[in-house]
Amino acid sequence: EAQVTQNPRYLITVTGKKLTVTCSQNMNHEYMSWYRQDPGLGLRQIYYSMNVEVTDKGDVPEGYKVSRKEKRNFPLILESPSPNQTSLYFCASSFGVGEGEQYFGPGTRLTVT
Amino acid sequence: GQQLNQSPQSMFIQEGEDVSMNCTSSSIFNTWLWYKQEPGEGPVLLIALYKAGELTSNGRLTAQFGITRKDSFLNISASIPSDVGIYFCAGRAQGGSEKLVFGKGTKLTVNP
Numbered sequence: 532e533a534q535v536t537q538n539p540r541y542l543i544t545v546t547g548k549k550l551t552v553t554c555s556q557n558m559n560h561e562y563m564s565w566y567r568q569d570p571g572l573g574l575r576q577i578y579y580s581m582n583v584e585v586t587d588k589g590d591v592p593e594g595y596k597v598s599r600k601e602k603r604n605f606p607l608i609l610e611s612p613s614p615n616q617t618s619l620y621f622c623a624s625s626f627g628v629g630e631g632e633q634y635f636g637p638g639t640r641l642t643v644t
Numbered sequence: 645g646q647q648l649n650q651s652p653q654s655m656f657i658q659e660g661e662d663v664s665m666n667c668t669s670s671s672i673f674n675t676w677l678w679y680k681q682e683p684g685e686g687p688v689l690l691i692a693l694y695k696a697g698e699l700t701s702n703g704r705l706t707a708q709f710g711i712t713r714k715d716s717f718l719n720i721s722a723s724i725p726s727d728v729g730i731y732f733c734a735g736r737a738q739g740g741s742e743k744l745v746f747g748k749g750t751k752l753t754v755n756p
Binding site: 535571572573574576579589621623632633634635636637638 | 684
């Protein structure tokens with residue numbers, strides 16, 4: 532089944548404790564992206580990747596890192612999480628620039644205390 | 645930056661009624677997408693539109709890409725309780741970028 536998977540689905544952590552949210556897609560998509568969703572603010576892009584080893588900042592990149600060492604994986608790294616990073620995070624992927632629709636993962640609900 | 649205005653913000657309707665929501669942009673888009681998000685899940689793609697004037701259906705859902713390339717609407721006919729959720733429009737601007745701009749969503753409640 533074609534899908535985007537994220538892990539974990541739920542995470543409660545403390546300020547400053549490094550964490551990684553994994554994202555994997557099995558559709559051989561070139562483009563992958565991370566969003567955060569907050570009430571009243573909608574979906575905002577954090578980082579995106581056009582292909583392996585090619586990443587770039589989205590609209591709200593501060594406090595986040597990403598890597599794209601393999602085509603199928605695009606982990607989101609929070610080196611020192613803060614409470615304002617409490618949010619619902621989505622990974623998405625698509626075939627490539629201007630080619631088709633973005634498919635979303637199920638989401639990761641992160642709470643930073 | 646680019647913004648999408650999606651309206652209405654929320655709708656409360658009776659089962660069986662038709663629903664209409666729309667998105668407008670300040671700039672021209674070459675792709676319009678409509679997604680549905682249910683509680684605890686990620687957005688799921690409903691309809692994709694790639695040409696101005698294009699009208700596309702997916703079951704009881706119909707969406708159109710506006711002639712001006714700055715708007716799109718989504719209609720749901722004969723609503724049922726499982727239509728409940730948040731509907732998002734998303735647009736991709738001209739210029740070859742993959743970046744999607746999202747509307748803030750329309751929250752749909754269907755009373756049985």
